[in-house]
Amino acid sequence: MKDSHNLGVVGCAHPDRESWARPGDTLDLRLWLRLLTCSRLVENRMRSLMRTQFDTTLPRFDLMAQLADAPRGLKMSELSRRMMVTNGNITGIADQLERDSLVERVKVDSDRRSCLIRLTAKGRQSFRTMSNAYQNRVGETFRQMPSERQQLLFELLEELKASGLADQAPPDGANSPLRN
Structure with a gap:
C-alpha cells in the first residue's frame, strides 16, 4: 500500500x-x-x-545475543564477523557493557594478546528479560500478517538469500538476537 x-x-x-x-x-x-x-x-x-x-541500544542487545549462545565467550574478531561490523565497533560496545557489569573479558591461556568476551550472571539475566520483550515485539509486528503469508514471505526471502547473498552472510543463527 x-x-x-x-x-x-x-x-x-x-x-x-x-x-x-x-x-x-x-x-x-x-x-x-x-x-x-x-x-x-x-x-x-x-x-x-x-x-x-x-x-540500551540495539547494537548492545545484538552483542549480548551473540554471547548468549556462547557461555565460554567469543573473541572480539568473531563477534565482529558475526555482527558484520568493525572490531572497533565491537570494542566500544563491549567497553560499555563491561562498565555496566553485563560482560567480562577473560584471558585466553593459549594467546596472551587475546581475550574472550562473555556475559556475566547479571548480563544473562538482563538479556533474558530483553529477549522476551524483543520476541514479543517481533510477534506484534508480524501478527497482522496471517501465518501462511509469513511462511510464504520466509520462503521467498530464503530464495533471495540463497541466490547469491549467502556467501556474504554469517553462518545460520550467527546473527540472530532471538536466543534465550
Whole structure:
C-alpha cells in the first residue's frame, strides 16, 4: 500500500526509502526499496523498544545475543564477523557493557594478546528479560500478517538469500538476537 510520491507507506507521516521510487523504475529497484523500508521500519521499532524499556541500544542487545549462545565467550574478531561490523565497533560496545557489569573479558591461556568476551550472571539475566520483550515485539509486528503469508514471505526471502547473498552472510543463527 504505497503513495508513490510523498508518503511511501500509506499511513506513515514521513517519507521512506520506498518513496524514492519513480515511475519507470525497475521492479528489482522497487523491490529493494520496499525491503529496505520494511527492514528499517521493523528495526526502528526494535531500537525504540530497547531505548524506552531498557535504556540500551540495539547494537548492545545484538552483542549480548551473540554471547548468549556462547557461555565460554567469543573473541572480539568473531563477534565482529558475526555482527558484520568493525572490531572497533565491537570494542566500544563491549567497553560499555563491561562498565555496566553485563560482560567480562577473560584471558585466553593459549594467546596472551587475546581475550574472550562473555556475559556475566547479571548480563544473562538482563538479556533474558530483553529477549522476551524483543520476541514479543517481533510477534506484534508480524501478527497482522496471517501465518501462511509469513511462511510464504520466509520462503521467498530464503530464495533471495540463497541466490547469491549467502556467501556474504554469517553462518545460520550467527546473527540472530532471538536466543534465550
